[in-house]
């Protein structure tokens with residue numbers, strides 16, 4: 001149930017669009033440290049842009065505030081906060097998970113883009129994960145993606161990308177689809 005907005009006995013999860021998550025994890029499932037990404041990986045940023053462009057993206061207030069230039073262009077930026085007077089430019093503000101998902105207006109999947117709190121809250125609703133695995137174990141991490149039990153997911157695609165001078169770690173781009181119950 002909507003924790004801060006509805007108050008009513010309803011569950012207003014968006015039914016029209018599929019909900020996907022997109023995330024980069026290290027070998028331990030870490031996603032960030034001290035409010036920032038684990039490292040700068042232009043190849044993963046390009047991948048992220050290609051997957052999310054033209055769609056609605058849903059994120060926590062802390063992830064939004066980690067962006068150096070504010071809202072990401074070409075996408076509907078939906079930011080979740082409990083703060084009632086939060087109104088940064090170029091952003092659709094939502095005050096609970098359900099309202100964020102139902103606020104999506106752009107076509108195709110709704111993409112949950114982090115961070116840890118929002119990944120955890122939406123994980124049961126996510127049908128596809130666009131997963132980048134960074135072939136490294138980072139130190140001093142403080143944010144994680146929920147544990148993925150691969151028995152519950154089908155690997156639709158998997159592509160290796162070797163390290164290079166701009167991307168210091170080998171990357172694996174995977175697309176995971178949740179198995180339907182009973183299969």
Ligand SMILES: NC(=O)c1ccc[n+]([C@@H]2O[C@H](COP(=O)([O-])OP(=O)(O)OC[C@H]3O[C@@H](n4cnc5c(N)ncnc54)[C@H](OP(=O)(O)O)[C@@H]3O)[C@@H](O)[C@H]2O)c1
Pocket residue numbers: 003004022023024025030031032033034035036037038059060061062063064066080081082083094095096097113114115116117118119121143
């Ligand atoms: N590796 C990746 O792919 C990736 C992607 C995204 C983010 N990250 C990393 O993840 C870390 C940030 O994660 P985080 O968990 O600290 O923060 P977050 O999920 O980005 O944002 C948390 C904030 O969202 C709001 N919020 C959360 N649940 C809510 C709810 N149910 N209702 C209303 N508002 C709610 C609150 O905002 P208010 O405090 O304003 O109320 C809360 O403080 C950073 O290190 C970031 O770089 C990594």
